[in-house]
Amino acid sequence: MQVRSRLLPLLRSPLLGELLAWLYLHPGDSSSVAELSRRFGTSQSTVSREADHLVRAGLLREERRGNLRLLQADLTNPLARPLTDLLALTYGPAAVLADVLPAIAGVEAAYIYGSWAARYAGEAGPPPVDVDVLVVGDADEDDLADAARAAERRLGREVNIHRVSAAAWHAPGDDPFLTSVRSRPSYAIVEPEA
Known part of the structure; x- marks a missing residue:
């Protein structure tokens, strides 16, 4: 059974939200079905099936280069601007933070936690008003503050x-804050290197 999106209940699945957010919040980029399936941890056939519906609806454009199928947001659709705004408020944190955090030196891992992660995981509740991010590593605080402000401008929220x-992240449960973060849903933005 497919799980309905809690971040945007109008959508039939979280994958649809992630796919649309990634493409609409990167409007100048084309992404291959293979890239998108890796990014979202699902099969190429699943991404391709969703893309078929979205292309027919006029929300995505596709380009074929041999066996490569490239997808891009169709910004000529009259729904493009309001859809982009809606996606930024709902699925946008994953797409936007994946742009800004990996580029910062010293970020070993990064996770969205709190209400956004809970809604993403399917927990019922009101829409998140802000986005909470835990960064593991020794990244410069000013660089992180700049990244947060850049993300806020794109997302329209704090x-x-x-x-x-x-060391603190990997230590046993001494810190109540970290114990709480570990025990609740989270969404990995930057995966720790194995």
């Missing part, structure tokens, strides 16, 4: 970044 050292 982004709170909390940094902890790798």
Whole structure:
């Protein structure tokens, strides 16, 4: 059974929200079905099936280069601007933070936690009013503050970044804040290197 999106209940699945958000919040970029399936941890056939519906609806454009199928937001659709705004408010944090955080030196891992992560995981509740992010590593606080402000401008909501050292993150449950973050849903933006 497919799980309906809690971030945007109009959508039949979280994958649809992630796919649309990624493409609409990167409007100048084309992404291949293979790239998108890797990014969202699902099969190429699933992404391709969703893309078929979205292309027919005029929300996406596709380009074929041999066996490569490239997808891009169709910004000529009259729904493009309001849809982009809606996606930024709902699925946008994952797409936008994936742009800004990996580029910062010293970010070993990064997770969205709090109400956004809870809604993404399917927990019922009101729409999130802000986005809480935990960064593991020794990234410069000013660089993180700049990243938060850049993300806020694109998302239209407050982004709170909390940094902890790798040692603190991997320590046993001494810190009540970290124990709470670990025990609740989270969404990985930057995966720790294995």
